[in-house]
Amino acid sequence: xxxxxxxxxxxxxxxxxxxxxxxxxxxxxxxxxxxxxxxxxxxxxxxxxxxxxxxxxxxxxxxxxxxxxxxxxxxxxxxxxxxxxxxxxxxxxxxxxxxxxxxxxxxxxxxxxxxxxxxxxxxxxxxxxxxxxxxxxxxxxxxxxxxxxxxxxxxxx
Amino acid sequence: xxxxxxxxxxxxxxxxxxxxxxxxxxxxxxxxxxxxxxxxxxxxxxxxxxxxxxxxxxxxxxxxxxxxxxxxxxxxxxxxxxxxxxxxxxxxxxxxxxxxxxxxxxxxxxxxxxxxxxxxxxxxxxxxxxxxxxxxxxxxxxxxxxxxxxxxxxxxx
DNA sequence: TATTGTTATACTCTATAACTATA
DNA sequence: TATAGTTATAGAGTATAACAATA
Numbered sequence: 001x002x003x004x005x006x007x008x009x010x011x012x013x014x015x016x017x018x019x020x021x022x023x024x025x026x027x028x029x030x031x032x033x034x035x036x037x038x039x040x041x042x043x044x045x046x047x048x049x050x051x052x053x054x055x056x057x058x059x060x061x062x063x064x065x066x067x068x069x070x071x072x073x074x075x076x077x078x079x080x081x082x083x084x085x086x087x088x089x090x091x092x093x094x095x096x097x098x099x100x101x102x103x104x105x106x107x108x109x110x111x112x113x114x115x116x117x118x119x120x121x122x123x124x125x126x127x128x129x130x131x132x133x134x135x136x137x138x139x140x141x142x143x144x145x146x147x148x149x150x151x152x153x154x155x156x157x
Numbered sequence: 158x159x160x161x162x163x164x165x166x167x168x169x170x171x172x173x174x175x176x177x178x179x180x181x182x183x184x185x186x187x188x189x190x191x192x193x194x195x196x197x198x199x200x201x202x203x204x205x206x207x208x209x210x211x212x213x214x215x216x217x218x219x220x221x222x223x224x225x226x227x228x229x230x231x232x233x234x235x236x237x238x239x240x241x242x243x244x245x246x247x248x249x250x251x252x253x254x255x256x257x258x259x260x261x262x263x264x265x266x267x268x269x270x271x272x273x274x275x276x277x278x279x280x281x282x283x284x285x286x287x288x289x290x291x292x293x294x295x296x297x298x299x300x301x302x303x304x305x306x307x308x309x310x311x312x313x314x
Numbered sequence: 315t316a317t318t319g320t321t322a323t324a325c326t327c328t329a330t331a332a333c334t335a336t337a
Numbered sequence: 338t339a340t341a342g343t344t345a346t347a348g349a350g351t352a353t354a355a356c357a358a359t360a
Contacts, residue, residue, distance in 0.1 A: 016298070065329095141274070149349095246359045315360100328350100329346100
């Protein structure tokens, strides 16, 4: 006897998944003294020396949020602000040796979580799920309609 | 030649999906004068008359959040607070005729969005994706570890 | 003593605006 | 005039505590 097919509550599922994952990442990153946003910035900064603005764009953060994030990273000795040789307004975010170590630790930690989550799915569903999720975000769920009271983004990503 | 398999950025994908969907729901519900949280409460209230506390539990809302939500719904004439016949502390949330109409409109609207989103996936991926997402939330992503600075939930769900 | 509903409040975080110094 | 970085502030919203009425 077939069960009644109900449309799954995507709003609830996405919200729950995002919140749980964010919580797990936050908890694990606490052990190495990073907040998820700092981990994101640090990791991106490691890929190549860039200005704050460039980093903010790549992390999809407001430039004012980037200021406080870099403040913290700098205070922790993980990055340095260096004057740009070509633009005296701009500052290059350079990752220190210590920052490099922490960033790599954080990257591995996050990758481990992702791998473990995907690993919890049956082998034959894993790739389909990952591809479908990526496609939804890229296609159907890109450019949502604007609303009068914009939905605030939760912290980090 | 096989492309390098990178672990997809689940944190980014879930956050983006949740935010985009929330934005889309907010935009569409604005047309019928509801916020997503109100729609959720109204819809659950329609399933049977319950106390505020019970409704709050089912919507996973704080009871103080429920107060302001019911305030708004009541002011809009969509629900009424009635004294519980069995517990003089409690109040039963009764949906009005107008509220019933709006709730059904909202339900249909949300269901339509979900169906459209799932419909954007290839036929052979749809069920796998929905099942995998539901399983992740139910299993691997339930009970995330607690962290020192708890991750705030964005509004609604 | 615990619970329902309410009110008040603290606190965090996002978003915006304004300012400086350069370009 | 526009942009990089900074600072300050407004505003929204969550979470918490405290209270009154009742169990």
